[in-house]
Amino acid sequence: MDISPPYLDPKSVGIVTPKVLHFDEPLTLECERVLPSFDLVIETYGVLNTDKTNAILICHALSGSHHAAGYHSEQDTKAGWWDNLIGNGKAIDTNQFFVVCLNNIGSCHGSTGPTTINPTTGEIWGADFPLITIKDWIKTQVMLSDRLGIDKWHAIIGGSMGGMQALQWSVDYPDRLERAVIIASTPKLSAQNIAFNEVARQSILSDPNFHHGWYLRKNAYPRHGLVLARMVGHITYITEDAMKVKFGRDLKSGKFMYGYDVEFQVESYLRYQGERFSKNFDANTYLLMTKALDYFDPTRDYTPDGLDEKEALKQTLARTKCQFLIVSFTSDWRFTPKRSIEIVDALMANNKPVSFVNVDAPHGHDSFLFDIARYTTAVKGFLSSPMPNNSSNKASSHPKI
Numbered sequence: 001m002d003i004s005p006p007y008l009d010p011k012s013v014g015i016v017t018p019k020v021l022h023f024d025e026p027l028t029l030e031c032e033r034v035l036p037s038f039d040l041v042i043e044t045y046g047v048l049n050t051d052k053t054n055a056i057l058i059c060h061a062l063s064g065s066h067h068a069a070g071y072h073s074e075q076d077t078k079a080g081w082w083d084n085l086i087g088n089g090k091a092i093d094t095n096q097f098f099v100v101c102l103n104n105i106g107s108c109h110g111s112t113g114p115t116t117i118n119p120t121t122g123e124i125w126g127a128d129f130p131l132i133t134i135k136d137w138i139k140t141q142v143m144l145s146d147r148l149g150i151d152k153w154h155a156i157i158g159g160s161m162g163g164m165q166a167l168q169w170s171v172d173y174p175d176r177l178e179r180a181v182i183i184a185s186t187p188k189l190s191a192q193n194i195a196f197n198e199v200a201r202q203s204i205l206s207d208p209n210f211h212h213g214w215y216l217r218k219n220a221y222p223r224h225g226l227v228l229a230r231m232v233g234h235i236t237y238i239t240e241d242a243m244k245v246k247f248g249r250d251l252k253s254g255k256f257m258y259g260y261d262v263e264f265q266v267e268s269y270l271r272y273q274g275e276r277f278s279k280n281f282d283a284n285t286y287l288l289m290t291k292a293l294d295y296f297d298p299t300r301d302y303t304p305d306g307l308d309e310k311e312a313l314k315q316t317l318a319r320t321k322c323q324f325l326i327v328s329f330t331s332d333w334r335f336t337p338k339r340s341i342e343i344v345d346a347l348m349a350n351n352k353p354v355s356f357v358n359v360d361a362p363h364g365h366d367s368f369l370f371d372i373a374r375y376t377t378a379v380k381g382f383l384s385s386p387m388p389n390n391s392s393n394k395a396s397s398h399p400k401i
Contacts, residue, residue, distance in 0.1 A: 006071065006077065006079065007074065007076070011087045011090060013046075013070035013087050013088070013094055014070055015070060015071050016069070016070040017043075018042065018066055018072075019041070019043070019044075020110065021040045021144065022038075022039050023039070023143055023147075025143065027136075027143075029132060030132075030135055030136055030295075031131050035130070037119060038105055038111070039111055040102050040103065040104075041066045042066050043066045043067060043068065045068075045069055045070065045086060045087075045094045045098075046094035048150075052150050053152070055098045055148070055153050056092060056099045056154055056383070057101075057141065057155075057156045057157070058102075058157055058162070059137075059141075059158035059162035059163075059166060060101065060102075060103070060161070061158070061160040061161045061162050062161050062233075062289045062290070063277070063281060064162070065081070066101050066102050066111075067081065067101070067109075068081055068086055068101040069082060069086035069094075069099070070087075081369065082101075085371070085376060086099055090376070090380075091380040091383075093384070096383075096384065100144075100148070102141065104140070106129065106288045106289065106292070107289075108281060108282035108285040112125075113125065113129060113288075114213075114288070115216070115282050127212055127214055127284060129284065133292055134164055134165055134295070135168060135301075137292075138172055138173070141169070145176065152178060154178055154383070156170075156181070157181040157379075158182070159185070159369070160183070160184050160335065160365065161292075162185075163181075163182040163186075164182075166180045166182050166185075167187070167343065168296075170317075170321075171298045171302065171319050174320050177322045178322055179324070180322050180325070181324075181325045181327070181383075182325070182340070183326075183379075184327065184335055184368040185340065186335040186342075187297075187298065187343050188297045189293055189296065193334065193335075199232050200230075200233055200286070201286075201287055201290055203229045203232065204222050204225035204228075204283050205287075207222035207225030207226075210225060215283070221283070225283065226274070227277070229274075230278065230281075231274045234270060234273050235270070236365065237365045237366045238365070239333065239362065239364040242363060245362075298316055299313055313342060313343070314350065317343070317347055317350055320350075323354070323355075323387075324343075324347055324354040324355065325378065325379065326357075327340070327359060327368070327378065328340035328341075328357075329358070329360075329361045329367035329368070329375075330358060331362055331363065331367065332367060334364070334365040337358045340356070357378045360374070361375070
């Protein structure tokens with residue numbers, strides 16, 4: 001039996017070290033507030049080629065971070081959140097590509113956000129951190145691209161909220177990416193999805209330990225509200241059938257206890273997921289991230305008022321110049337395949353190059369995190385397919401960062 005450390009797996013990127021990049025340039029946000037400066041935490045895997053044409057940008061989902069693959073130490077037993085897709089010979093092949101994953105501003109994993117220091121006051125940003133949008137994230141990612149000397153990404157890839165970022169990139173900066181991979185995503189949130197997010201936010205806002213977002217000053221934390229928010233969210237990430245197979249109506253103790261404590265296995269599971277999440281995530285960040293999701297609408301700056309959604313999306317995606325791979329999952333009821341098809345139809349109406357695969361998977365919205373053969377094969381093939389006038393892939397050193 002092989003008991004070698006997981007970071008020694010020949011397909012793993014191994015042990016990686018995050019890097020903090022500081023940007024002194026002021027950043028004007030869509031809400032018209034200005035960050036005087038900001039930090040981005042990134043990880044990179046693979047080697048950038050001489051002409052810098054093999055770079056792939058990974059955009060994370062709501063609870064994700066810069067740590068997409070590999071391990072942070074020899075003692076680390078948990079790989080990055082997309083380790084099954086990123087590595088040597090994997091769908092996003094680090095033998096072939098230079099892969100960059102960043103942590104967005106507003107997050108709680110090291111980039112400038114509510115838990116970091118406000119340079120103007122010298123205190124933690126807390127509730128004073130401004131509301132942000134996906135367009136704001138794209139602006140910081142463009143600044144990151146310039147810092148790395150990458151004029152054009154070979155591909156920009158993301159699942160869920162990450163897919164929204166890839167779509168926004170294709171519209172706002174059409175000349176700066178060759179491919180966009182949009183997985184388990186949507187052209188904008190439905191009223192139902194906004195409603196789920198609002199329930200989650202109210203769970204946090206109504207927690208007596210929230211203190212209007214200044215809980216860190218009070219040496220408090222709205223744990224209960226964040227647990228409830230995650231429980232609501234987690235229910236939408238998995239399917240009824242998956243819950244039935246995994247839990248059914250099984251009782252934790254084997255009999256009814258006639259009380260309000262945990263009785264069913266599914267209750268125990270949701271509480272566990274909520275508790276674990278509350279220990280690793282920030283409540284203000286959760287509020288910011290869900291509002292960014294709600295605000296997302298790539299058509300907003302490019303079409304006049306009064307157009308129906310279908311025509312607005314069609315006119316907006318006429319701006320794009322890259323090739324697209326759109327991936328949906330049959331069991332995803334948070335962002336159903338129908339939402340992906342809206343993107344596909346708008347691209348096809350503009351005669352844009354688009355491939356679409358609807359993958360049969362039982363995992364619901366979370367399917368984009370799983371190693372599913374049809375899914376990973378589609379991504380790998382799309383990334384490796386030749387482009388007209390494709391340039392050299394000779395290896396060189398990492399960029400200066």
